[in-house]
Structures are given as C-alpha cells and as structure tokens.
Amino acid sequence: MGYPVTSNGTGQPQTLFEKIWRRHEVVAPEEPGLPSILYVDLHLVHEVTSPQAFAELEQRSLSVRRPGRTLATMDHSTPTDPEVGWERLRVLDPAAAGQLDQLVESCWRHGVPLLALGDSRRGIVHVVGPELGATQPGSVIVCGDSHTSTHGAFGALAFGIGTTEVGHVLATQCLLQRKPKTMEVHVRGSLADGVGAKDLILGIIAAIGVDGGTGHVIEYTGETVRSLDMEGRMTVCNMSIEAGARAGMISPDDVTLSYLRDRPFVPTGSEWTRAEADWRSLATDDGASFDRRVELEASSLEPMITWGVHPGTAVPVSGRIPQLEDVATPQRPNFEKALRYMGFQAGEELRGRQVDVVFVGSCTNSRLSDLETAAQVMEGRRVAPGVRMLVVPGSQQVKAAAEAEGLDQVFLAAGAEWREAGCSMCLAMNDDRLRPGQLAVSTSNRNFEGRQGPGGRTLLASPLTAAAAAVAGHVTDPRELM
C-alpha cells in the first residue's frame, strides 16, 4: 500500500492531465509516431463490452494480469423490474442472460471481483466506482464505456476504450495511447436557482459543439465548477464525451477529499494523510497552459433542454428551436433531418409539448442528490395522467439510501415506478424502452435517434426539469413549480 508524494521535477507549471500522464507513462514513444504505453490503475468491466475481450485472452492463453486492479459489474442489460430475477431473465431475454452468465464465468476463471445481480453494491459502473472509493485522484481509469469520463470529476484521467483495448488492459494492465491535447473550459458566475450541473454541461456542449472537444482532454475550471458538489461534478465530466472529448476532469480540492474520506477503498490513518497530500499536489498549477481554452459565463444560464438528435442541441427550456435562417447553409440538411425525426418545426417552442415518458436515471443523473431533487418536485404531487415516469437509481446503494430517506414512497405515491439499479432506459438494452413515436424527457446523456427504443424521441434535461414535466404532463420551466 502506498501513495508516493512525488514532484514532477521539472519546475514548470503543469496541468492535472500532464501530471497524471507523466506518472503513468510506462514507456514513452520509442520513436516518432509510436504511441506511449500507459499504465491503468483501475479497469472497470461490464457485461456488454467484455465477452470478446475475455475470449481473446482464452485464444491466446493469457490470464488477467492484475485482477486486483479490475472490478466488474452488471448494469447495461440487467432487468430493473424487481419482479424479474436471474431465472426469469433466462426465459424473457436469453441473450442478455447469456451475456451475464459469460461475465460470471470469465470473472470466476480469472479471479476478477464481480458485483453480480443480487449484490447490494451492484450498480451502474460509473456510479459504483466512486461510491466504493475505487475512483481516486491521480489514477488512470478505463472501461469499455464512453461515459468513463465521469470518474474525471475526482481528478483522475478516465476514458472509454473499445473491446480490443479491454483485452489489452486485461492482459497487460496497459494501453497503447497517443497523448491527447488539452483544453480548458473555464466557467465563471454562480448558477441561478433551478439551474444545476446538467444544465451547465448541456450549455457547455451547446457552446463548444458536439465535436468541440475531439482529440482533447477537457479540464473544467473556474468558480462555477468549484462550487459544484461531487455528484454535480460527475454529471459534468460524464457528458464530456458528448462534446467529443476523450476525457473530462476537475482538479481535486476539499470537496473531492471530503467525499472520498471513509469510503471502502480509500486509505485511513497515516496512509490517508499521505494520500491527501499527494492528491492535493495533483491540481493544475497556476500558470499551466492548455492547448485550447474556452471561457463561459454561467450566471445567465437557464434550465436547458435538447430538441434535436444529438446532445449539442440544448436550448433554454423557455426558449425556441432555432429558425432555419439561423442555421448555417451546410448544416441545414442535418437540421431538417433532426426536425423530421423529432416531429418538430423550426422556431417552435418546446414548452407546453405533451410528453409520454419521464426517465430519471443513467450514469449522468441517478445519484442520491438527483433523486432528492426530483423527489422535491414530486412531493405532494401526482404524475400527470397519460405520463409514465420511471425512476431508476444508479446503484443498489443509492437505492437503499433513497429508501432510507423515504424517497421511494414519494415517487410511488406520485404514481412513478421505482426500479432496481441499472442503465435501463438510457440505452434501452433491457425492457425499459420507449415505443415508436413516444416523447420522453430524460435525465440521461444521449438523444440519438432511437437511443431509448426504436422510433422513440428524447429530450435531455436535468432531474428537476424532468420531474416538472412528469407533474405537468408537458415540457415546462421547473422554476414555475419551485
């Protein structure tokens, strides 16, 4: 066990990213054009993107190099209906059950710890890591899932990888990586009442574009970001990939450290003291430079909602879809295609539009504070007739904590469904999906065509805006219910 306190030895101001990269570069490029070999501290695994990687290991007669740096969970295709256990899943969805069975077998064979169905700590991979304290500042964390960027909220370098790379990490605990560029997104101003981390990240993506971060690792800085709690920071970093960035990160500070303290994998006693000093030293130095820098003002930000088929299409919930003449000519075919899919008109208001489904969940917004926010709106109110509301906690631990506060009773009394933890309707791999044509307000991260079920239409928003839509039965400014 050890947390070395190291200086970078260069004396030059460095970014958080630079410090982590330097520390984990096992082999620097041996000649121009070759990638670095980067060490991975924590490898998170789930059922959907790992089977072919484990198969590759079998084929090559390789074993998992560091099972103790690997943690597996089941989240993507697991049922959230409390009535559907493992046995019924085998009947209802044999393919999903087969994938889960294969994960159990692979983990057993290689000694990889697995939070399986029935485990009280199981949940969405990006909720479970932080919750257990496995997500720690200064680490390199990877997973075969693009929302791995979530863990960057702790000052870790965390990013999604493909299945071939999952195999590389399983076998060698390392990855071949070309060093990405860095980008600072600096946000000033305090968020208004009713405006939260989800609105902030939707605003950032609308400002820099759905590919504004491509090739870069984003560090979010500034007073607005500092003022967010850890769950808000995770929401922001989670959606970095929706701006095309490899990763998003936030330098560790008091907020980070107080969240981590006393979590299962976090050290105690003198080890904590050493770790704390090391983690604090990782923060980006004053005067460190980024390849790109963007400044944004957050005080005028309003609750945001998307109208289109990618996450870069957020507008204020009280605003309108752009007019055709406001869209650059080359972009007009995409714009018109998105409107056709959504069944919307250019220049139209979203407020007042009837919704069919409200989904509160996903690795973006399924933590306790998200559920508390939604419950505050639902308290003493009812889900509007004709609306289905699904509340899916991010982990079984979140579920238990919410139940201890009585949030489940608030949701159930309002007429919402209270589910078991999982990815659920974010990507609709299980039975939680929209029917063709249905319109959902969703706290998830992607409004791609059919993402929440073939033919389904998604408006991305915060837990507050989503809960307000459930009560009103249509898109509404949540501040009217506060």
Added chain:
Amino acid sequence: MTRHDSTAPRFTVLESSVAPLPFDHVDTDQIIPAQFLKTTVREGLGRGLFDSWRGQTHGGEPFVLDDPRFESAQILVAGENFGCGSSREHAPWALLDYGFRAVVSTRFADIFRSNALRNGLLTVQVPGSVQEGLMSRAFESPGALVRIDLERQVLTTPWGEEVEFEVDAFARRCLLEGLDPMGYLLAHQPQIEEWEAANPQPFDTRECGAA
C-alpha cells in the same frame, strides 16, 4: 509472444466504388443499435448495420444500403464527426462484417477511429471539398472507383486527383506489416514490471468482498 501475427487485420490498397451517407454526426447507436449488443462474438453484426435506417427513404431516395446501385461499395463516405457517441467496437465490426473496408469523412470521433483501425477498417480523413466531391460523384455515377493506398497515404478520386491523408503511424504499421498491438504490449513486460515495482498498488479490488 510474437510481435507479428499472421491473423492480424491487414490493409494495403483498396480500389472500390463508394456508398454515400450524406449526414453529419452519425453516432454508433445508428451504426449498430443497442439491441444487437447482446452478442458475445465479433462476427455476424452486419445484419444489424444501420438497422433503423434500413427500409426508409431519405429525401425521396432509398437509404444508401438499400440502394442496389451501391451494393458492392466497400468505401463509405460520410459527413463530419462520424462514429460519435458510444465506444462500442461493435460499430466497426458491423461495418466490416457488412463488407466495408474504409470510411471517408472530414472528421472522426476519437474512440471510433481507434476501434476501426484496430480492426483493419481504415478511417480516411479528407478536406470538406474532397468529401463533397466524392459524395456527389457517387450519386452521379455510382460505381466510379476510388483508390486508397495506405502505404503512400494517398486517396485517388474518380476524377484522378491524388489526396494525401494522415493516419496514425502505429496503426499504419500494424495494418501494413501485421504488427500485433497485444504482442507489442506483451513484449514490454519488463518495463511494466519495473513500473509496478516503483508504484505500489494502493488498494485491491478483491478486498471489497465481491463474489
């Protein structure tokens, strides 16, 4: 522990007609929808390629994969930011299984590009004018041939223009020489061990008591 693998994906020269997909921000959920991800093998995903766009018309035209004029195309020309969204490697597996060997665009999403190159699906980034030219030529004269030469890093358009393109130098070596990335990593085991000796593991995930 060979660093060269005869089964590794290869790419040298490809000459083929082009299928045009004139949309930007084509995400991997479109390329291969989530319902196809319950597989535990890499093969057979071609049947799910662009599943929700198949059988539909776009601006009066059939979807490109339903259009017999583009049936034999092995090159897909797409709009910007191709492959954004989910990191699912099933996306390049599906494109390859269907019969594509290269995708041409003005910009690729990072994870998609990395996944594609690891599987021998070449991502060719070209300027907007070239992409537009290839797109309109494909519609005007389907079957017109495009040549992609990885060794020279040159794409030759149907109108005879030679366009140089950048490609990750390591991925290029893997595809041209059959260099195996896993083998390359395994060959660096001594350095990995050295790093581990200098950087003690702070905690063990097996100590959480998970099964």
